[in-house]
Amino acid sequence: MPRLFDTQSSEIVEIAPRVEGQFSMYVCGPTVYDEPHLGHGRFTLVYDILRRYLRYRGFEVRFVSNITDVDDKIIARAGELQIKPEDLAKNYEEVWWDLMERLAVQRPDETPHATDWIDQMLEMVAEMVASGAAYETSDGIYLEVARVDGYGLLARQNLAELRSGARVEIDEQKKSPLDFALWKRTSEEEWGWNSPFGFGRPGWHTECVAMALGILGEGFDLHGGGMDLAFPHHENERAQAVAMHRSFARHWMHNGFVMVGEEKMSKSLGNFTTLKELLDSTDPRAYRLLVARSHYRSPLEVTAEILQDASRSLERIDAFARRFADVVTQRSDVAPNKVVIDGFNDAMDEDLNSPVGLARVFEAITKANFAQDRGHVEEAVSNAKAALLLLSTLGIVVQDRLEVPEEVMVLAKQRKAARADRDFAAADRYRDEILRLGYVVEDSDSGFRFKRA
RNA sequence: GGCGGCGUGGCCGAAUGGUUCGGCAGAGGCCUGCAAAGCCUUGCAAAGCGGUUCGAUUCCGCUCGCCGCCUCCA
Numbered sequence: 348m349p350r351l352f353d354t355q356s357s358e359i360v361e362i363a364p365r366v367e368g369q370f371s372m373y374v375c376g377p378t379v380y381d382e383p384h385l386g387h388g389r390f391t392l393v394y395d396i397l398r399r400y401l402r403y404r405g406f407e408v409r410f411v412s413n414i415t416d417v418d419d420k421i422i423a424r425a426g427e428l429q430i431k432p433e434d435l436a437k438n439y440e441e442v443w444w445d446l447m448e449r450l451a452v453q454r455p456d457e458t459p460h461a462t463d464w465i466d467q468m469l470e471m472v473a474e475m476v477a478s479g480a481a482y483e484t485s486d487g488i489y490l491e492v493a494r495v496d497g498y499g500l501l502a503r504q505n506l507a508e509l510r511s512g513a514r515v516e517i518d519e520q521k522k523s524p525l526d527f528a529l530w531k532r533t534s535e536e537e538w539g540w541n542s543p544f545g546f547g548r549p550g551w552h553t554e555c556v557a558m559a560l561g562i563l564g565e566g567f568d569l570h571g572g573g574m575d576l577a578f579p580h581h582e583n584e585r586a587q588a589v590a591m592h593r594s595f596a597r598h599w600m601h602n603g604f605v606m607v608g609e610e611k612m613s614k615s616l617g618n619f620t621t622l623k624e625l626l627d628s629t630d631p632r633a634y635r636l637l638v639a640r641s642h643y644r645s646p647l648e649v650t651a652e653i654l655q656d657a658s659r660s661l662e663r664i665d666a667f668a669r670r671f672a673d674v675v676t677q678r679s680d681v682a683p684n685k686v687v688i689d690g691f692n693d694a695m696d697e698d699l700n701s702p703v704g705l706a707r708v709f710e711a712i713t714k715a716n717f718a719q720d721r722g723h724v725e726e727a728v729s730n731a732k733a734a735l736l737l738l739s740t741l742g743i744v745v746q747d748r749l750e751v752p753e754e755v756m757v758l759a760k761q762r763k764a765a766r767a768d769r770d771f772a773a774a775d776r777y778r779d780e781i782l783r784l785g786y787v788v789e790d791s792d793s794g795f796r797f798k799r800a
Numbered sequence: 801g802g803c804g805g806c807g808u809g810g811c812c813g814a815a816u817g818g819u820u821c822g823g824c825a826g827a828g829g830c831c832u833g834c835a836a837a838g839c840c841u842u843g844c845a846a847a848g849c850g851g852u853u854c855g856a857u858u859c860c861g862c863u864c865g866c867c868g869c870c871u872c873c874a
Contacts, residue, residue, distance in 0.1 A: 375874075383874090384803080390874040420872075502870065506801050514871050529855050551872090572867085573874025580873090602874070603805095609866060613873055640823070646806080646867070653812060656824045663823080666837055694814095702814045706822035772831050773867055778835080789836045798836080 349696045351569075352644060353597035354501055354577055359698050362598055364568045372398070373559040373596070375572035375580065376458070380424045380437035383446055384619035385634075385649055386458055386612050390573050391511040393602045393636040396513055396741055397404045397571075400695055403740045412455040413555060414440055417548055422538055426449070427601065432538050433462075445621045450631050456758050457562055461554040468549045468557045469542050471733075474530045480590035481529055484520035488530040488544050498525075501599060502578035507756040517673040527583050529553050538602050552583035559584075560593060560779045570596035575613075584658040606646045632743055633657040639741050648711065667712045668745035669789075669796050670719070671731040678728045687711040687733035691740075701741065701796075707708050708737045715724065749797045755781055759788050759795050766790075 348361045356717040364370045394412075401408050416436040425432035447454070452789045472488055475481035480747060481496045492498050494508065499505050506525075528550035533539050539548045559567060572581065581599065588595035605612040612619050625634060634649075637657040641647050687707060694703035711734040718727035738745055751759075762777035781788050786797045 377874080378872095388874090393874095396821045418872095499870095503803055505802095506872065507826095509870060511802070511870095560834090574868075575873050578869060579871085604868075604874075606867080611868065615871090615873060636823095637812090646814085648812080653824095656812060660823050660827085662835095670837070696873070700814075700823075709822055713839085717840090720839055733812085766833080769833075775834075787836060790832075796837090 349401070350698060351598065351600055352698050354581075354601050362568065362599075363427075364406070365444075365566050365597065368405070368407060369409070370401050370569070371409045371563040371567040372411070372569040372571065373563055373567060374410070374455075374570075375555060375576055376412040376414050376455075376456060377443055378418045379436045380418065380421040380435055380442060380623040381439065381614070382623060383443060384612060384614070384621050385625060385708065386573065388446070388622045388625065389449060389605050389638050389647060390571075390602050391447060391452045392450060392635055393643045394571055395450075396451065396639060396643075396701060397600075397653070397699060399742055400699070404692070409456045409563065410455045411459065411559065413558050414443075414458055414460045415554065415558070416440065417458050417538070418551060418626050423646075431498040442623075445714075446626065449626050450533060450622075450635065451744060454743075459558040459562060461686050462560075463464050464554060464561065465540050465549065467561055467747070468532075468553045469544075471553060471557055471587065472542060472549075475529065475590050476589065478590065478749075482522065483544070484518075485532075485533045486520075487528050487547065487550075489521055489526040490529055490583070490586060490590060492525045492527070492586060495525060495589050497589070498586055499582070501582045503586065506577075508665075517590070525579075527552060527579065529587070552580055553587065555580075556584045556587045556595075559596070560588070566594040566597055568596070569598045569600055571600040571602070574601040574603055575611075587594065602643045603646050606648045608648075625649075625654075629654050630661060632657055633661055635741070635743055636661055636705075639743070640668045640705050642702055643699055646653075661708075661743075664712070664743070665746045666798070667716065668735065668747035669798065670714065670791070671728070671735070672747035674719075674728055675723065675731055675735065678724070681725055681732065683733035684711065684729040685733075687714075687730060688737070691737050692735075698796070704737065705741070706732050708741075710782045711737075738749075741787070749786075749799065751786055751797050752784070755797070762788065763794060 348363060350358045350359050350361050352674060377383060398408050398410050401692050421432045421436050425435040428435065442504055470482065475490060476488060481488050481490050499509050502509060509525055529545045530542065532545045532547040532551060535546050539546050559570065570581065585595055601721055607618045610616060610618060633654055637649065637653065638647065690707040691704045692701040694707060711730045715727045715730035715734060718730065735745065758777045758781050762774045765773040765777060782800055787800050788795050788797060
């Protein structure tokens with residue numbers, strides 16, 4: 348059974364799902380008001396890898412990730428641009444899915460939108476008001492944090508310490524600065540919904556509770572997001588569930604930040620690189636490799652040099668894939684090497700240790716090459732198959748074959764003939780021509796293959 | 801102020817109480833007509849100071865440096 352670090356207990360524990368063999372996970376998705384940056388790319392890759400891994404391990408995974416399409420920032424941005432907030436959200440949601448596709452992040456099974464869950468949120472608010480956990484002020488409905496058992500669990504702080512450190516703006520009407528809005532009352536000119544609590548819109552923390560419980564049900568298996576969501580967002584989600592006496596996530600998972608130098612990359616610091624910039628300039632697989640080769644809870648530095656490093660590493664993977672593309676399909680009788688698979692699984696089972704998992708993959712690549720060099724085909728193929736299987740489990744799509752223009756193919760054949768005649772001068776001329784067309788020919792046991800120059 | 805975490809070879813990233821590991825880059829060699837790809841060999845890593853121990857990079861303490869959360873944030 349895989350184990351994961353649980354933010355709630357601060358230790359690595361078995362994930363032991365609610366229903367054997369099934370795994371339900373909810374990950375906080377984007378607020379669609381602007382271009383996603385590298386941090387968004389990291390978290391989506393981390394949970395994509397988790398999802399792929401659990402599936403590969405035989406779990407039936409149900410993965411829900413929301414789109415926050417109503418929010419103060421969306422409204423503010425839309426106001427600046429003089430467009431409707433709905434249109435802004437729609438536009439950036441399209442941007443989001445486009446980028447996810449480029450990153451080869453598989454679509455969640457369900458992608459609920461906050462605006463489709465307003466009724467459910469209002470029911471929840473009514474329930475919390477009725478039970479006395481929530482109270483009304485002139486501008487909305489607030490949850491009284493002091494009435495929630497164990498508030499501060501995810502922040503690893505007790506209520507008194509949180510309160511003393513609170514930097515939230517003072518609101519005379521709130522019983523505590525930590526109390527948070529469930530429903531924000533607004534004027535009717537603004538974007539909003541009619542409700543028993545007056546015209547307005549939901550608070551941020553409420554939507555995820557409604558959607559997670561509404562889709563996955565009580566006691567779902569895992570709730571994840573970036574570390575900065577642990578507090579207050581996830582804390583406040585949990586608080587609402589507690590206030591309603593519903594069991595919430597069994598397990599909390601938080602990934603580390605993308606760093607810029609010694610600082611966290613973030614919108615507010617303005618030190619971000621957008622995902623689009625990255626993907627326009629780098630093989631998206633290089634970023635995935637980078638994410639996978641550091642532990643998901645560690646900070647991750649991304650620079651041009653580090654990306655270059657990952658790209659070169661990727662070249663090694665592709666070269667390996669090219670070398671084994673044919674023989675692997677020919678030898679359907681050979682199974683992936685079990686020692687390699689087990690080593691990978693052991694690493695991934697222990698808090699999703701993909702760096703060690705990748706190390707096992709690279710070792711298998713070396714063994715496959717070593718064996719192939721010596722003509723030990725079965726050993727080579729078993730290692731190669733294991734490596735290829737594990738790479739796909741990490742979502743790394745290998746480029747094992749390159750389609751070349753007919754012209755290049757003809758030149759390569761001519762070169763092959765020239766070499767057979769031991770006319771090396773001619774062979775080299777053909778190779779130069781191929782290079783001029785943007786390809787490198789490599790000799791192989793069976794003839795030749797190509798890579799991009 | 802409270803809480804959590806980090807400091808590993810030229811670079812990035814892991815594991816680990818004793819022999820460590822992966823990638824990238826470097827050096828030498830093998831293979832190749834020459835390349836490419838590949839393989840092999842190679843480099844006295846643990847911020848500092850103490851302590852525990854037969855033995856510490858790994859455990860404990862202190863010092864220094866850095867980061868994150870406590871506000872919107874992946």
